[in-house]
Structure formats: C-alpha cells, structure tokens
Amino acid sequence: MRPVFVALDTANPTRLNQLVGQLGDPQEVYLKLGMEIFYGLGAEPVRELSQKGYKIFLDLKLHDIPNTVYNAAKQIAKLGIDYTTVHALGGSKMIEAAKAGLIEGNPAGHNLPKLLAVTELTSISDQVLAEEQNCRLPMKEQVVSLAKTAKAAGADGVICSPLEVQALRAKVGEDFLYVTPGIRPKTSASDDQSRIATPSQAKEFGSSALVVGRPITLASDPQAAYEAIKKEFN
Numbered sequence: 425m426r427p428v429f430v431a432l433d434t435a436n437p438t439r440l441n442q443l444v445g446q447l448g449d450p451q452e453v454y455l456k457l458g459m460e461i462f463y464g465l466g467a468e469p470v471r472e473l474s475q476k477g478y479k480i481f482l483d484l485k486l487h488d489i490p491n492t493v494y495n496a497a498k499q500i501a502k503l504g505i506d507y508t509t510v511h512a513l514g515g516s517k518m519i520e521a522a523k524a525g526l527i528e529g530n531p532a533g534h535n536l537p538k539l540l541a542v543t544e545l546t547s548i549s550d551q552v553l554a555e556e557q558n559c560r561l562p563m564k565e566q567v568v569s570l571a572k573t574a575k576a577a578g579a580d581g582v583i584c585s586p587l588e589v590q591a592l593r594a595k596v597g598e599d600f601l602y603v604t605p606g607i608r609p610k611t612s613a614s615d616d617q618s619r620i621a622t623p624s625q626a627k628e629f630g631s632s633a634l635v636v637g638r639p640i641t642l643a644s645d646p647q648a649a650y651e652a653i654k655k656e657f658n
C-alpha cells in the first residue's frame with residue numbers, strides 16, 4: 425500500500441491530539457509534521473509521535489548554506505523521524521550536506537531518514553514561475569532539472585505535483601521517490617494550491633506517496649476522509 429501522509433498543520437496541542445486520535449492505528453498512519461507544529465510546539469510532539477509508532481515525515485524544508493544545513497540535518501536525524509525535506513533550489517552542495525548530516529546524526533539501529541528535495545512548491549503556478557522567479561524553463565522541465573540535481577546529490581526523492589510525475593519517471597528514473605502534495609478530491613476547494621490533482625489522477629500519474637492536509641483535517645469526519653483518499657489512491 426502506497427503511503428498517504430496526513431499534513432497536521434496546527435500549533436494547538438489539543439487539536440493535534442484530537443486529530444491524531446481520529447486517524448487510527450499508529451502502525452498504519454503516516455503523519456507529516458511541518459513548520460507550524462515545530463515552531464509552535466517544538467520538537468517534543470515529533471519525538472512523542474515517533475515513539476508511539478507513527479511514521480513521521482518532518483517537513484522543515486531546509487534552505488541555507490551547506491554548513492548550516494549539515495548541522496540542522498544532524499539534529500533532525502536525532503528525532504527518530506522517517507522522512508525530511510530540503511529545497512532543491514539550495515543546490516547540490518547543500519543537498520549533499522543535508523544527506524551527510526542525516527547519516528551523522530542518525531541514532532544507531534534506526535533506519536536512515538529519507539531525504540526529499542522540494543522542487544517547485546505546488547502553490548507556484550506557471551505564471552509565477554515565469555514572471556516572479558524569471559525562470560526560462562516551463563514548469564515540467566524546471567522540476568525535472570531540479571530533480572536530476574537532487575538525485576545526483578544523494579536525495580532519495582523529490583516533492584512535486586502529480587502533474588509532473590510521468591515526466592519525472594521517464595527522465596529521472598524509477599529508482600526515486602515522487603511524493604506529491606497538491607492533492608484535492610473532486611469536491612474539495614483548491615485553497616492556495618496551484619498544481620493540483622485528485623488521488624486517482626495521482627495514482628494514474630504514478631505518485632509514490634501523497635501528502636494531504638486540509639481535505640482530511642477540515643473534514644467533518646477526518647478518519648473517513650483519510651480512508652476514502654487511501655482507497656482512491658491504492
């Protein structure tokens with residue numbers, strides 16, 4: 425079964441516990457904890473949820489000089505997490521430094537966390553890419569180019585939109601993870617996301633895993649919404 429990570433974007437501990445409690449057996453639930461939790465509540469919820477057996481994707485999107493990223497990744501690895509992120513735009517030396525930091529900080533006996541490089545955020549449209557980032561490449565080519573750099577620098581996969589996965593599989597390879605946010609079931613609002621797809625489209629395009637936040641966390645029955653998305657994707 426391919427993973428569906430639930431993005432728990434809240435800094436309210438009561439809300440966090442309530443949501444986690446609604447999702448089901450820790451051994452079968454994949455959680456994505458991001459900046460809101462980490463900056464609001466610190467590292468403790470990350471350690472606690474990991475110790476309870478949840479698979480943890482800590483999405484802090486590191487983007488800094490290589491030395492700073494190396495030291496930050498070393499600390500992140502100590503939390504006992506399974507996946508983490510850097511921005512591919514930080515360059516190959518920064519991605520290599522992140523990988524080295526994860527290896528150095530990883531506790532003995534724990535699987536090495538997988539390093540995912542964010543290509544272009546799924547909130548970025550073709551227009552913003554061209555007019556604000558002044559990128560000369562079309563979106564798919566830009567994402568492929570960033571993914572090639574990330575792979576050569578030692579990343580285990582990338583974060584991208586499902587809309588780019590077919591091109592990525594063809595040009596970057598099958599031996600790489602394509603983890604896709606920007607997921608919206610047919611009846612959900614797109615919110616601030618630009619490059620979106622439904623769970624069944626993501627399945628058809630070949631996403632390795634999904635990241636889904638508001639369509640689950642704001643649903644009247646989050647567990648039912650989570651189960652429906654897992655079923656549609658698998």
Ligand SMILES: O=c1ccn([C@@H]2O[C@H](COP(=O)(O)O)[C@@H](O)[C@H]2O)c(=O)[nH]1
Binds near residue numbers: 432545546584637639
């Ligand atoms: O390109 C990216 C990278 C990360 N995200 C994160 O995924 C979730 C999506 O939440 P929704 O509520 O389903 O929109 C969120 O935590 C983002 O930080 C992304 O959306 N796009």
